Amino acid sequence: MFETSRRNFLFGLGALALFPMERTEPDLILYNGKFWTVDPRLPEAQAVAISRGRFVAVGSNEEVLHLAAGISRKVDLGMKRVLPGFIDAHCHPAVSGRMHLRQVDCDLRSISAIQAALHERATKTPSGQWVLGFKYDDTKTSDGRMLTIKDLEEAVPDHPVFVSHRGGHVDFANSLAFKTASVNQNTPDPSGGSFERDSSGQFTGRVIERASAAFNKVIPSTYTRDDYREGVKLISRMMTKTGITSVGDALGTPEDLQAYQDARDSGDLGMRVYCFIGWLAIDRMISAGVRTGFGDDWVRVGGMKQIADGAISARTARLSQPYIGHPNDYGTFSATEEELYEFGRKAYAAGWQLGTHANGDVAIERVLNVYERINREIPRKDPRFRIEHCTLINDSIIRRMQALNAIPTPFSTYVYYHGEKMPYYGEERLKRMFALRTFLDAGLHPTQASDYPPGEFPPMMALQSEVTRTDMKGHVWGANQRITLEEAIKVGTINGAYASYEKRLKGSIEPDKLADLVVLGRDPFKEDSSTLVNIPIERTMTGGKWVYES
Numbered sequence: 001m002f003e004t005s006r007r008n009f010l011f012g013l014g015a016l017a018l019f020p021m022e023r024t025e026p027d028l029i030l031y032n033g034k035f036w037t038v039d040p041r042l043p044e045a046q047a048v049a050i051s052r053g054r055f056v057a058v059g060s061n062e063e064v065l066h067l068a069a070g071i072s073r074k075v076d077l078g079m080k081r082v083l084p085g086f087i088d089a090h091c092h093p094a095v096s097g098r099m100h101l102r103q104v105d106c107d108l109r110s111i112s113a114i115q116a117a118l119h120e121r122a123t124k125t126p127s128g129q130w131v132l133g134f135k136y137d138d139t140k141t142s143d144g145r146m147l148t149i150k151d152l153e154e155a156v157p158d159h160p161v162f163v164s165h166r167g168g169h170v171d172f173a174n175s176l177a178f179k180t181a182s183v184n185q186n187t188p189d190p191s192g193g194s195f196e197r198d199s200s201g202q203f204t205g206r207v208i209e210r211a212s213a214a215f216n217k218v219i220p221s222t223y224t225r226d227d228y229r230e231g232v233k234l235i236s237r238m239m240t241k242t243g244i245t246s247v248g249d250a251l252g253t254p255e256d257l258q259a260y261q262d263a264r265d266s267g268d269l270g271m272r273v274y275c276f277i278g279w280l281a282i283d284r285m286i287s288a289g290v291r292t293g294f295g296d297d298w299v300r301v302g303g304m305k306q307i308a309d310g311a312i313s314a315r316t317a318r319l320s321q322p323y324i325g326h327p328n329d330y331g332t333f334s335a336t337e338e339e340l341y342e343f344g345r346k347a348y349a350a351g352w353q354l355g356t357h358a359n360g361d362v363a364i365e366r367v368l369n370v371y372e373r374i375n376r377e378i379p380r381k382d383p384r385f386r387i388e389h390c391t392l393i394n395d396s397i398i399r400r401m402q403a404l405n406a407i408p409t410p411f412s413t414y415v416y417y418h419g420e421k422m423p424y425y426g427e428e429r430l431k432r433m434f435a436l437r438t439f440l441d442a443g444l445h446p447t448q449a450s451d452y453p454p455g456e457f458p459p460m461m462a463l464q465s466e467v468t469r470t471d472m473k474g475h476v477w478g479a480n481q482r483i484t485l486e487e488a489i490k491v492g493t494i495n496g497a498y499a500s501y502e503k504r505l506k507g508s509i510e511p512d513k514l515a516d517l518v519v520l521g522r523d524p525f526k527e528d529s530s531t532l533v534n535i536p537i538e539r540t541m542t543g544g545k546w547v548y549e550s
């Protein structure tokens with residue numbers, strides 16, 4: 001037990017002046033908790049008072065319970081550890097929600113299991129219609145090889161099939177899919193992508209980067225507006241269950257933005273969304289006069305998103321040194337510097353924050369060239385340029401990021417969950433990947449980011465991965481980049497709020513901030529760091545309401 005001095009007892013005086021009646025009578029008091037607030041002025045507390053979805057007081061049991069009035073509900077937390085709600089700054093909720101609604105989840109452990117799942121879906125799908133799969137991961141199957149066009153033919157001969165890799169950026173198609181997309185042996189590879197061919201020139205089925213556009217053009221979108229809302233509802237349930245109360249949708253569309261609003265209005269949105277808009281849709285947004293920051297505490301327009309290179313889990317990130325065991329493979333760029341500049345400048349001039357996906361060191365340098373140029377041409381006080389993923393760094397990258405105060409959003413769960421991909425990068429390179437220690441020491445504001453579906457999203461897994469740098473099999477990757485639990489919690493809370501210009505609203509438990517929090521079944525500060533992932537989530541609260549209760 002600890003004493004909280006009167007001086008440290010914080011009260012929302014600003015708001016009190018505005019709403020004297022409501023603010024002095026909390027509708028909810030949580031007490032007997034072990035609050036880890038992420039507020040340096042009062043790091044630990046026992047109780048909070050909440051009114052109209054915001055914290056109005058944080059302090060000791062005695063101080064906060066004293067504020068109870070007739071309308072106040074009181075909840076005894078039984079000395080459970082409470083953290084601010086987690087912010088997953090880069091993930092793909094709307095689209096993954098829709099995938100969960102309709103597509104075949106190919107997160108299976110053998111190619112034959114994937115074939116069986118696709119086959120089963122095909123038997124329920126009218127002939128000629130698409131069978132779609134997602135979350136396929138070649139390193140998680142026992143076969144030790146990639147899915148091929150032949151595997152897909154065998155499983156599904158009479159339907160076009162298109163399966164996306166868990167890492168994004170790579171897809172797998174059968175012959176009927178190629179035919180439906182009007183791609184044949186004479187079709188040239190598009191810029192920024194390719195239809196992989198074997199030594200005899202035959203398609204392998206692997207479709208890389210922008211070559212997927214040929215397929216996406218002909219795959220009919222069968223989702224209704226209700227499906228869009230249902231997808232958001234589903235993923236919101238999945239994510240809040242793990243303690244997430246805010247997400248950054250890293251590649252949204254105007255339709256996704258509508259879906260989030262529809263879910264908010266129907267009471268199905270349990271987490272707040274900062275929705276990035278992809279470069280292909282940015283003109284529609286700009287011409288509507290919309291820019292970053294528009295919206296409310298639940299659904300807000302984020303930055304504009306572009307993509308500079310490939311993926312870490314699919315091993316297409318553009319690196320300065322080749323992949324281990326593949327001496328000629330340096331990965332792929334997916335946009336030229338000029339393209340990134342043109343779109344970036346246009347959006348930035350229209351008031352948009354910029355977020356650009358860059359994994360490999362060469363791609364990050366390209367993005368920094370673009371950001372530095374735009375920053376010179378259009379000076380802005382607090383641009384918060386984001387480098388999405390920012391996986392493989394070097395000293396010069398860090399210096400240039402410091403000069404711009406650029407924000408990295410490194411993968412939080414990859415070391416733990418995707419350990420089997422790390423040998424492609426190697427021990428040495430891992431010392432400069434997902435470089436949280438380096439980012440924090442440089443004074444940058446790295447965030448927690450799952451990139452779901454490519455990465456797993458539970459924040460407890462992120463904490464374990466970041467603190468231990470150890471994969472599921474016990475192998476340590478880049479121990480020099482370990483951070484402390486306290487730092488990892490900040491990365492997952494207040495830094496996420498900073499990255500979306502919402503630090504005054506959320507990211508810590510303090511008066512006047514949104515009442516977003518998570519109640520844990522066990523205390524991570526008393527847990528062995530190798531079992532953080534197993535800590536049960538008891539309850540999640542967003543805006544003063546329980547959105548998940550175990």
Ligand SMILES: [Zn+2]
Pocket residue numbers: 090091092250451
């Ligand atoms: Zn992403």
